[in-house]
Amino acid sequence: MTGKTALLALHLTVLAIVIVSELIGIHRFQTSIATITILPILYAFALGIALNPHFGLTARFLDDKAVRFAGLMIGVAIMPFIAKFGTTVGPQLQKIVDAGPALLLQEIGNLGTIAIAFPVAVYLLKMGREAIGATYSIDREPNLAIIANRFGLSSPEGAGALGVYAVGTLIGTFVFAIVPPLVYALDWFDLRALAMSCGVGSGTMLAACTGSLTTLVPDEKDSILALAAASNILTYATGLYLSLFVALPLTEWLYSKARPETRAKREQP
Amino acid sequence: MTITSTPDTRAIDADEVASGLTSFDERQANVLNYLAYLGIVSALALSVNFIATGANPLDALPGMTILVAVSIAGLQMTKLIPLKIPSVAWISLLAIVITIPGVPGSAWVTEAVGKMSFLALATPVLAYAGLALTETEFRIARTAGWKLVIVAICVMLGTYLGSVAIADLSLRIAG
Numbered sequence: 312m313t314g315k316t317a318l319l320a321l322h323l324t325v326l327a328i329v330i331v332s333e334l335i336g337i338h339r340f341q342t343s344i345a346t347i348t349i350l351p352i353l354y355a356f357a358l359g360i361a362l363n364p365h366f367g368l369t370a371r372f373l374d375d376k377a378v379r380f381a382g383l384m385i386g387v388a389i390m391p392f393i394a395k396f397g398t399t400v401g402p403q404l405q406k407i408v409d410a411g412p413a414l415l416l417q418e419i420g421n422l423g424t425i426a427i428a429f430p431v432a433v434y435l436l437k438m439g440r441e442a443i444g445a446t447y448s449i450d451r452e453p454n455l456a457i458i459a460n461r462f463g464l465s466s467p468e469g470a471g472a473l474g475v476y477a478v479g480t481l482i483g484t485f486v487f488a489i490v491p492p493l494v495y496a497l498d499w500f501d502l503r504a505l506a507m508s509c510g511v512g513s514g515t516m517l518a519a520c521t522g523s524l525t526t527l528v529p530d531e532k533d534s535i536l537a538l539a540a541a542s543n544i545l546t547y548a549t550g551l552y553l554s555l556f557v558a559l560p561l562t563e564w565l566y567s568k569a570r571p572e573t574r575a576k577r578e579q580p
Numbered sequence: 581m582t583i584t585s586t587p588d589t590r591a592i593d594a595d596e597v598a599s600g601l602t603s604f605d606e607r608q609a610n611v612l613n614y615l616a617y618l619g620i621v622s623a624l625a626l627s628v629n630f631i632a633t634g635a636n637p638l639d640a641l642p643g644m645t646i647l648v649a650v651s652i653a654g655l656q657m658t659k660l661i662p663l664k665i666p667s668v669a670w671i672s673l674l675a676i677v678i679t680i681p682g683v684p685g686s687a688w689v690t691e692a693v694g695k696m697s698f699l700a701l702a703t704p705v706l707a708y709a710g711l712a713l714t715e716t717e718f719r720i721a722r723t724a725g726w727k728l729v730i731v732a733i734c735v736m737l738g739t740y741l742g743s744v745a746i747a748d749l750s751l752r753i754a755g
Contacts, residue, residue, distance in 0.1 A: 397650070402686075448739075479732055
């Protein structure tokens with residue numbers, strides 16, 4: 312099979328996936344806690360994984376090259392999506408400016424991963440230096456590059472970061488589709504806060520998060536999209552520096568406090 | 581950024597990982613390639629948009645064309661402007677500028693792109709994302725073990741909730 316045929320097969324597979332996903336459509340489940348919405352994007356991702364040649368079903372016509380090309384196509388397909396997101400900001404510019412301080416400050420909230428995940432990894436799961444790479448940030452590509460630069464990807468820190476990266480790639484979309492509606496159901500937080508926090512991760516996480524929020528509160532669709540878009544741009548601009556100059560040193564310092572050699576020895580039974 | 585690999589005997593090889601992850605160098609491909617790829621994406625998005633919203637693909641075509649034009653322009657800016665900012669950031673900024681009320685044509689642009697549902701644009705991305713998972717990624721996820729799965733969920737929850745909490749607090753203080 313030639314390369315061109317495999318690439319054509321890739322696009323046709325995607326066409327089939329998106330048509331089936333959209334025909335299934337949006338489904339809502341009313342649970343006692345919250346309304347869970349299952350969006351076509353989740354079906355598309357699940358079908359994409361199921362049809363990945365890794366599982367054999369499509370291995371006959373999708374080769375290794377097609378898989379790599381699919382990686383390139385994510386980068387291409389995300390561009391008009393991000394552009395559409397940007398176009399929601401312009402008309403809402405005043406609202407965005409009004410929420411400016413919150414938008415800037417919520418970037419610091421990304422350090423919440425250290426508050427929650429670091430203790431779990433170090434104290435509950437007794438992880439070693441993997442915990443540093445795993446918990447210092449949400450471990451998307453830019454964060455992975457920082458770890459690669461500082462420790463190398465074959466270090467324990469690198470293994471931790473790569474593990475969270477790979478798991479996040481597999482289940483992040485689902486987590487970001489389910490969690491925001493649950494948090495919304497708590498009724499503790501401003502919807503605008505939930506919306507602007509959608510921008511903390513990857514593009515697919517952004518899509519899942521805003522998709523579930525806009526389906527839940529369609530009247531606020533415009534401001535949800537605009538706030539998420541604005542926060543997403545800020546993450547590009549500031550996220551790298553925050554994780555390089557604050558999050559990583561902080562996590563390393565916490566680790567040195569949590570696991571000084573002496574205490575590690577004393578804890579031995 | 582370069583990836584420094586330390587020679588050791590661990591199971592994970594940095595070079596293999598770097599080439600096995602679903603990322604690509606956006607400076608390598610040229611504009612014509614991108615136009616072709618964006619054409620495929622447009623066809624997919626217009627089909628999805630039609631099924632999802634019932635919008636006639638011909639009515640949605642101007643909006644889709646604008647989004648493609650913004651994408652290409654953003655890519656060019658990434659090449660021309662020597663700052664380490666990813667192209668999606670330029671694309672966002674450009675899209676914002678052309679929709680600010682008062683900018684010539686902004687009303688028309690806003691109306692045209694309004695015919696494209698943002699979720700319709702996301703569906704093809706996710707389909708490619710599922711297909712793009714490499715053997716390396718499957719292997720890392722499989723060997724990561726249950727501990728890293730728990731940690732990864734805590735990381736995502738912590739990042740999101742931390743951001744929500746601070747944003748909410750700021751909104752309350754600022755009004």
